[in-house]
Amino acid sequence: MPYIEQGQRKPIDDLVRLIKFKSDCKIGIFNYLITRFMCSWIKSKGESYTTYNELIGVLEAAKLELYRRLVSKYEDTKLASSGECYDIEPSAPKIAFEPSIKPKNTNEIETDKIRCPECNFPVVQSEGCMTCQNCGWSKCS
Ligand SMILES: [Zn+2]
Numbered sequence: 509m510p511y512i513e514q515g516q517r518k519p520i521d522d523l524v525r526l527i528k529f530k531s532d533c534k535i536g537i538f539n540y541l542i543t544r545f546m547c548s549w550i551k552s553k554g555e556s557y558t559t560y561n562e563l564i565g566v567l568e569a570a571k572l573e574l575y576r577r578l579v580s581k582y583e584d585t586k587l588a589s590s591g592e593c594y595d596i597e598p599s600a601p602k603i604a605f606e607p608s609i610k611p612k613n614t615n616e617i618e619t620d621k622i623r624c625p626e627c628n629f630p631v632v633q634s635e636g637c638m639t640c641q642n643c644g645w646s647k648c649s
Pocket residue numbers: 624625626627628629640641642643644645
């Protein structure tokens with residue numbers, strides 16, 4: 509998270525102000541800048557998986573924060589001005605929860621290990637068939 513304390517920001521902001529990007533600057537220049545900062549970080553921390561892992565975490569978190577704070581709002585304005593392009597709705601989950609009281613049938617063996625491939629509800633074995641009492645999925649041997 510980039511929200512370091514105000515007192516820590518000034519020397520960094522002073523450094524950033526020294527860098528002026530021209531409007532026709534290629535994004536590769538920016539990539540190079542980030543890469544050089546990462547190399548400097550690795551040299552100061554020492555090469556290790558932890559250092560690499562922390563750097564990757566920072567890059568990912570910075571990407572997500574950029575998306576959360578700026579890109580998603582920009583996309584919302586484009587959606588409002590240009591209109592919807594998704595013509596599908598996400599499907600609802602097939603199961604919300606398992607009932608706490610299950611009907612018991614003496615001919616049925618409830619298996620704790622085998623679960624329905626469709627809804628993940630525990631399946632019941634009866635007369636050579638596995639049946640899901642939640643969604644109706646069935647498989648016979
Ligand atoms: Zn099922």
